[in-house]
Amino acid sequence: MEYVNTPGPNRPLAPQAVVLLDPTTGLPMTTMPVTLSGESITVTVPAAVEINNDDGNPIPVTGPVTDAQLRAVAVPVSGPVTDAQLRATPIKTAVCLDSIGAAINPDAWAHTYGYDASGNLTTDTGADGASTWIKTYAYTAGILTSQTKWVKQ
DSSP, X not given: OOOOOSOOSSOOSOOSOXXXXXXXXXXXXXXXXXXXXXXXXXXOOSSOOOOOOTTOOOOOOOSOOOHHXXXXXXXXXXXXXXXXHHOSSOOOOOOEEOTTSOEEOGGGSEEEEEEOTTSOEEEEEEEOSSOEEEEEEEEETTEEEEEOOOEEO
């Protein structure tokens, strides 16, 4: 391969591009994006690349990295795990109270919804088979401005 970087009598124009040939096929290599930033060059290689790091210096890597790539030894992730092991703090739970302070569970109810002409939710009626509660919503110019507590009927 001959490298030409200056025009001359036999080459009136300097080369405008360099084509790299794949040594196994003799065909031009697939285009790889190259980014120049200050004194560094970044080349995105669309294939697996083996890096021989005999010096042991850190090699910066960007992109998705798997657990296996990050660890020299696999970490077991199966077996019984408690909530305390999974969370930095325990899960906070809350009790939903109706308008008189009684504990209720709206998630377990059958719901019927009412809407105004603009499509805004105006009422949510929940029933557990024995009792019914209603929650009412109010709007100003389409913006929710208030909602009641669950009121037992």
